[in-house]
Amino acid sequence: MKKLIAGSLAVLLTAPAFAGGQMYEQQTTSFMGWDILPYVAVRGGATYGNLNYNFNNAKESVSQNLYQLRAALGLTMYETARFEIEGSFFTKGKDTKGFGNLDNVEVTSSNIELMANAYMNIGHFHYIQPFAGVGAGLAFIDTKASAAGFEDKKDNTRFSGMATLGLAMPFGCYSVDVAARYNYIDVASGMHDFSGDIGIRYMF
Numbered sequence: 001m002k003k004l005i006a007g008s009l010a011v012l013l014t015a016p017a018f019a020g021g022q023m024y025e026q027q028t029t030s031f032m033g034w035d036i037l038p039y040v041a042v043r044g045g046a047t048y049g050n051l052n053y054n055f056n057n058a059k060e061s062v063s064q065n066l067y068q069l070r071a072a073l074g075l076t077m078y079e080t081a082r083f084e085i086e087g088s089f090f091t092k093g094k095d096t097k098g099f100g101n102l103d104n105v106e107v108t109s110s111n112i113e114l115m116a117n118a119y120m121n122i123g124h125f126h127y128i129q130p131f132a133g134v135g136a137g138l139a140f141i142d143t144k145a146s147a148a149g150f151e152d153k154k155d156n157t158r159f160s161g162m163a164t165l166g167l168a169m170p171f172g173c174y175s176v177d178v179a180a181r182y183n184y185i186d187v188a189s190g191m192h193d194f195s196g197d198i199g200i201r202y203m204f
Contacts, residue, residue, distance in 0.1 A: 035078045037063055037203050041086075043070040043177070045197025049093055053191035055145045055152055058100040059189060061109045066092030068195060072117070076203065082122050088113040088136070105147040111185070113139045113160050121168075133164035139185045159186045168201075175201040 038117040067090070074084025090111040100104050115137035122130040139160040144153040166179030176198070183193040 023185075028132050037076040039074055039076060039113070040083075041070075041072040041074065041084070041177070041199055041204040043072075043197045043199025044068065045195055047072075047193050047195040048094045048135075049109075049194075050192045051093070051107070051109060051143070051187075052191070053097075053143070053145065055105060055107075056099040056102050056150070056190055058169075060097040060099055062093075062095045062107065064095055067091045067203055068197060070197065070199065075115075079081070079121070081118065081123075082133075083119075084117050084129075085137045085138075086113075086117055088115065089146070099145070099147075102147050102150065105143065105145050105150075107143070107145045109141060109143045109191075111139055112184075113137060113143040113185075115162060117158065117164070119164070119177045124198040127169065129168040129170065131164075131166050131168055133162075133166070133179075135162035135164070137186065141185060141187050141191075143188060156187050160184065175203070177201060 104196035117135035118148035
């Protein structure tokens with residue numbers, strides 16, 4: 001499933017290369033009274049993750065520092081709202097904790113997410129545009145705890161929800177976006193991710 005998601009996003013993101021590089025005013029189309037503009041986006045940043053994990057009849061909070069890459073295909077509607085499908089790829093997280101009578105238990109996780117996101121501009125500004133967003137989707141996450149011959153390994157597909165606040169800086173058919181995100185994954189006893197990223201949107 002992870003390979004299928006990665007391959008599909010690669011195809012979607014290369015398609016706009018054949019669409020030309022005209023400016024916003026030349027490309028906007030109207031549908032049911034809404035001005036609509038498609039876009040692709042690539043974002044990168046860092047994440048602090050907190051995974052509540054049960055192992056050996058004990059629960060611990062596992063902290064993980066991750067890097068992330070996000071790729072999205074979406075639509076801007078009337079310069080007010082955006083809707084997109086986004087794939088998120090995270091580096092492997094790792095931490096060592098004690099669980100009950102077991103010390104130095106290594107807990108690792110790897111994660112790919114497929115999300116549907118909606119964003120709304122806050123006010124209307126020309127150079128720097130604040131926005132807020134929510135998202136929901138699926139996380140394809142592998143978790144493993146191992147120590148002294150004991151191992152607990154799981155391959156999970158779980159619900160994921162996200163809330164976002166950010167700033168967009170548009171220029172021509174591009175926009176630079178800076179965002180702070182909170183992401184919850186319904187895995188183990190709950191995974192909480194706090195992220196910051198910067199990205200670029202290309203509107204075609």
